[in-house]
Amino acid sequence: MTGNAQSSILFDGAISRALKVGRHRLVITGAIFLFSLLVVSVRLIDLTVIGDGFEPRFAAVADPTRNARLGRHDIVDRNGLLLATNLPTASVYADPKRMLNVDEAVAQLTAVLPGVGRAELAAKLKSKRRFVWIKRNLTPRQQAAVNRLGLPGVAFQSEARRVYPQGRLFSHVIGSVDIDSRGIAGVEQAFDESLRVGRDQPGETLRLSLDTRFQYVLRQELALGMARFKAAGAAGVILDANNGEVLAMVSLPDFDPNDPRDRTGIQQFNQVTLGAYEMGSTFKIFTAAMALDSGVVTLGGGYDASSPIPMGRFLIRDYKPKNRFLTVPEIFVYSSNIGAAKMALDVGADRQRAYLERFGLMRPSDIELPEVARPLTPDRWGELTTMTVGYGHGIAVSLMQVASATAAVVNSGVFYAPTLLSRDGLGGAIGRRVISARTSEQMRLMMRLNVADGTGRKAEVQGYRIGGKTGSADKPGKGGYQRRALLSSFAGAFPMDGPRYVVAVMFDEPQGIKETFNYATAGWNAAPTTGRIIARIGPMAGIIAVDDAGQEARGLLVKIADHAAGNGKEPGVAF
Amino acid sequence: MKPSSVILWVVIVGAMTSGLFQLKYAVQSSEDELARLNRELIATEEAVQVLHAEWSYLNRPDRIAVLAARYLDLEPMTPRQIGSLDMMALPVIQESQP
Numbered sequence: 001m002t003g004n005a006q007s008s009i010l011f012d013g014a015i016s017r018a019l020k021v022g023r024h025r026l027v028i029t030g031a032i033f034l035f036s037l038l039v040v041s042v043r044l045i046d047l048t049v050i051g052d053g054f055e056p057r058f059a060a061v062a063d064p065t066r067n068a069r070l071g072r073h074d075i076v077d078r079n080g081l082l083l084a085t086n087l088p089t090a091s092v093y094a095d096p097k098r099m100l101n102v103d104e105a106v107a108q109l110t111a112v113l114p115g116v117g118r119a120e121l122a123a124k125l126k127s128k129r130r131f132v133w134i135k136r137n138l139t140p141r142q143q144a145a146v147n148r149l150g151l152p153g154v155a156f157q158s159e160a161r162r163v164y165p166q167g168r169l170f171s172h173v174i175g176s177v178d179i180d181s182r183g184i185a186g187v188e189q190a191f192d193e194s195l196r197v198g199r200d201q202p203g204e205t206l207r208l209s210l211d212t213r214f215q216y217v218l219r220q221e222l223a224l225g226m227a228r229f230k231a232a233g234a235a236g237v238i239l240d241a242n243n244g245e246v247l248a249m250v251s252l253p254d255f256d257p258n259d260p261r262d263r264t265g266i267q268q269f270n271q272v273t274l275g276a277y278e279m280g281s282t283f284k285i286f287t288a289a290m291a292l293d294s295g296v297v298t299l300g301g302g303y304d305a306s307s308p309i310p311m312g313r314f315l316i317r318d319y320k321p322k323n324r325f326l327t328v329p330e331i332f333v334y335s336s337n338i339g340a341a342k343m344a345l346d347v348g349a350d351r352q353r354a355y356l357e358r359f360g361l362m363r364p365s366d367i368e369l370p371e372v373a374r375p376l377t378p379d380r381w382g383e384l385t386t387m388t389v390g391y392g393h394g395i396a397v398s399l400m401q402v403a404s405a406t407a408a409v410v411n412s413g414v415f416y417a418p419t420l421l422s423r424d425g426l427g428g429a430i431g432r433r434v435i436s437a438r439t440s441e442q443m444r445l446m447m448r449l450n451v452a453d454g455t456g457r458k459a460e461v462q463g464y465r466i467g468g469k470t471g472s473a474d475k476p477g478k479g480g481y482q483r484r485a486l487l488s489s490f491a492g493a494f495p496m497d498g499p500r501y502v503v504a505v506m507f508d509e510p511q512g513i514k515e516t517f518n519y520a521t522a523g524w525n526a527a528p529t530t531g532r533i534i535a536r537i538g539p540m541a542g543i544i545a546v547d548d549a550g551q552e553a554r555g556l557l558v559k560i561a562d563h564a565a566g567n568g569k570e571p572g573v574a575f
Numbered sequence: 576m577k578p579s580s581v582i583l584w585v586v587i588v589g590a591m592t593s594g595l596f597q598l599k600y601a602v603q604s605s606e607d608e609l610a611r612l613n614r615e616l617i618a619t620e621e622a623v624q625v626l627h628a629e630w631s632y633l634n635r636p637d638r639i640a641v642l643a644a645r646y647l648d649l650e651p652m653t654p655r656q657i658g659s660l661d662m663m664a665l666p667v668i669q670e671s672q673p
Binding site: 074081082083085086087088163165166167169212213216220461462463464535536538539540542543544545547 | 621624625627628629630631632634635636637651652653654655656657658659662
């Protein structure tokens with residue numbers, strides 16, 4: 001449209017105005033279209049040329065769906081061996097409304113699915129509900145069988161099932177989950193939140209401090225001992241002495257976590273953490289440690305143990321009385337109740353309580369398990385209590401607490417909270433000092449002496465410098481203590497010239513047998529069992545045996561005499 | 576408008592349309608491929624999970640102990656068998672005199 005053409009055609013009045021309006025409308029419409037196209041092309045350029053990485057996001061969707069599907073993270077041991085995992089399985093359910101012949105379906109289903117009750121299933125299928133489970137977690141074979149029936153209204157739902165490939169080996173520590181994959185015991189319950197997979201949470205495997213090899217040795221030797229000494233139960237724990245990591249924890253009898261029916265009360269009970277027991281003489285480790293550390297007595301000092309102490313209607317007496325003055329190492333090695341009671345009395349009730357507090361024996365253990373015992377401590381802490389606690393009666397603690405307190409006594413005096421999590425890469429453990437390095441060294445000498453030539457003699461392993469203390473406590477029963485029901489324990493560590501592992505073992509009601517000359521005390525069952533465990537885990541840990549043909553045992557007495565004279569070597573360089 | 580430019584535009588529009596269709600189908604088949612790969616990935620991951628569990632199951636210490644006793648001439652290590660390099664007597668190398 002040139003100016004020429006415009007001037008040649010002239011309209012007037014209404015027509016001209018109508019044209020003008022039409023032209024305006026065209027311009028406006030054109031502008032709108034142009035703008036929209038512009039928006040579209042800008043977006044197109046944005047998507048194709050500039051791009052902002054949308055594509056990888058689609059690919060990544062695969063991972064979260066997998067986690068959401070499987071529902072729960074894996075648990076592995078410190079070496080990465082799988083201890084608990086989720087496997088995909090199918091569960092069969094029914095919509096009763098869509099079923100044609102309920103009775104026939106019940107007959108067919110119960111024929112291929114063992115463990116499904118006929119009457120129970122019929123009742124379920126005749127209900128008014130639109131969704132009933134028939135059986136959860138089928139085996140592939142059962143799934144195929146149900147599929148072959150071709151029943152209308154019956155369908156599968158893919159689910160995940162928790163599987164424990166190591167079976168009974170870790171029953172109490174790992175615990176188990178219920179049918180809906182919620183943790184109901186052990187690590188599964190303690191770490192339930194972090195094991196559960198959130199919709200947008202990245203998967204993370206839970207790595208524990210446990211070592212399958214140590215666990216196996218511990219369980220096997222405990223089972224062997226339990227059968228041999230006809231004990232009602234057995235429990236044991238292996239700790240890393242220098243950071244509190246739990247390397248193995250076994251409580252027998254145990255259960256198969258893969259079989260939810262295989263559980264009675266006693267099987268489910270974790271005797272290591274949930275059982276609080278009067279430990280007996282094993283407690284003398286702590287009494288001696290607090291006496292030496294507070295300075296009320298030195299290694300050269302001693303107490304008169306020539307006659308039992310009358311205390312109200314009680315009589316504190318020794319199991320094998322020596323009837324004479326005993327030095328501190330002698331009290332420890334002969335396990336004298338009289339000596340320990342007098343030592344405790346010298347420490348005093350307040351200080352005794354403070355030390356026990358520091359050793360973590362007065363409050364529940366810090367171990368990350370839901371099954372943790374609250375120690376049973378005396379309400380009134382009088383003189384009698386002070387004395388009985390001195391040799392491990394009147395106070396009940398768990399084996400776990402004894403093990404971690406023993407670790408603190410031998411590792412130069414630093415208490416580490418016991419943990420089931422691998423401390424690698426967590427920047428090491430933070431402990432708190434509870435006794436001096438010098439006291440710890442003296443305790444190591446006495447504990448070593450006790451195994452080299454004392455009540456713990458049967459724990460000796462040629463070449464390994466094992467140290468420890470036995471304890472045999474009468475179990476409390478109706479109206480007092482039972483003479484025949486013992487709880488025997490051994491708290492040991494090795495190698496004593498630089499402890500790496502603490503091993504604590506306990507037998508519930510062991511019986512005297514012919515090989516032990518009918519003795520049922522710890523020196524005859526818990527001590528040798530600990531020795532056998534150490535003989536097997538030592539080589540695994542690469543601990544080098546020391547061959548000194550009895551030189552060391554004699555040297556021990558010299559060193560103890562040195563300490564007694566008050567000129568022991570610098571702390572930290574014992575042996 | 577000249578006929579030549581009309582033809583040009585028709586050709587351009589035609590080319591773009593067919594190009595767009597090509598692209599659309601290419602994207603669609605890529606998406607199908609992605610979905611297939613994802614399914615495969617999930618199936619493989621499930622298989623890996625099962626194999627991991629089986630590996631752990633087959634590595635049960637009691638089973639290994641039985642197998643080792645049956646097929647190997649080895650016995651558990653004793654404390655005596657562990658040593659360090661400096662416990663070993665090394666051959667003395669005598670320097671030859673010139």
